[in-house]
Amino acid sequence: xxxxxxxxxxxxxxxxxxxxxxxxxEEKIPNTIKAINIGxxxxxxxxSLYLIGSNTYSSTDDDWASNEDFTPKNKYLGFxxxxxLEWREFLDWVHHESKNIIGKNNLFTNxxxxxxxxxxxxxxxxxxxxx
Numbered sequence: 233x234x235x236x237x238x239x240x241x242x243x244x245x246x247x248x249x250x251x252x253x254x255x256x257x258e259e260k261i262p263n264t265i266k267a268i269n270i271g272x273x274x275x276x277x278x279x280s281l282y283l284i285g286s287n288t289y290s291s292t293d294d295d296w297a298s299n300e301d302f303t304p305k306n307k308y309l310g311f312x313x314x315x316x317l318e319w320r321e322f323l324d325w326v327h328h329e330s331k332n333i334i335g336k337n338n339l340f341t342n343x344x345x346x347x348x349x350x351x352x353x354x355x356x357x358x359x360x361x362x363x
Contacts, residue, residue, distance in 0.1 A: 244311065245329060247309065247311070248281075248309070248326070248329055248330070248333065249329075249333045249337070251281075251306065251309045252283075252330065252333050252334065252337075252339055253333075253337060253339065254306060255283055255304045255306060256337075256339040256340050259302075259304045259305070261285060261302055261340070261342065261343070262285075262301070262302060263342070264287045264301065265285035265286065265287060265301060265302050265342075265343060266286060266287060266288060266289045266343070266344055266345065267285070267286050267288070267289035267296065267297075267343065267344065267345040267346065267347065267360075268283060268284070268285050268286075268302075268340060268343050268345070268346045268347070269283070269284055269285075269286070269297040269346075269347050269348070269349070269355065270282070270283050270326065270330060270346070270347070270348040270349075270358070271283070271284065271297065271348075271349065271350070271351055272319075272322065272323060272326060272348065272349065272350045272351070273350065273351055274319065275310065277310065277312045278310065278311045278312045278317070279310075279311050279317070279319075279322050280308055280309065280310045280311065281308065281309045281310075281311075281326065282307050282308050282309075283303075283304055283307060284297070284299070284300045284301075284302065284303055284307070285300075285301055285302030285303075285343070286299040286300075286301050286302075287299065287301045289344070289345050294347075294349070294354065294355045297347065297349075297355060319350065323348070323349065323350065323353075323356070326348050327348050327356050327358060330346070330348055330358045331358045331359070334346065334358060334359055335359075340359070343359070344359075344360050345357070345359060345360030346358040346359040346360060347360075
């Protein structure tokens with residue numbers, strides 16, 4: 233399983249955790265932000281993540297995630313892997329690890345909904361409920 237490959241490299245988990253922790257603790261997220269999206273995209277070196285906040289959320293229309301009502305200073309995080317990962321494997325790993333990190337560290341407590349997904353794909357809930 234790909235999680236085993238990614239977990240062998242503890243720096244991947246800690247890199248993601250440090251990034252999410254720094255945004256949650258160092259940024260002033262406006263009270264108007266209803267949802268956060270952790271977006272994913274492929275690069276020549278591997279994959280990158282970005283985080284945005286939106287004043288709106290819709291469980292039936294993922295276009296809300298294109299609203300950049302909040303953008304942290306440290307918006308992007310890149311990952312380089314020796315082994316080429318399939319996009320679905322990376323998405324599953326980011327979803328799983330984000331959910332664990334956010335829950336374990338009690339991050340983004342004032343945000344109702346957090347999702348993760350590729351720009352041109354369906355978003356997956358990390359925190360919140362589909363309504």
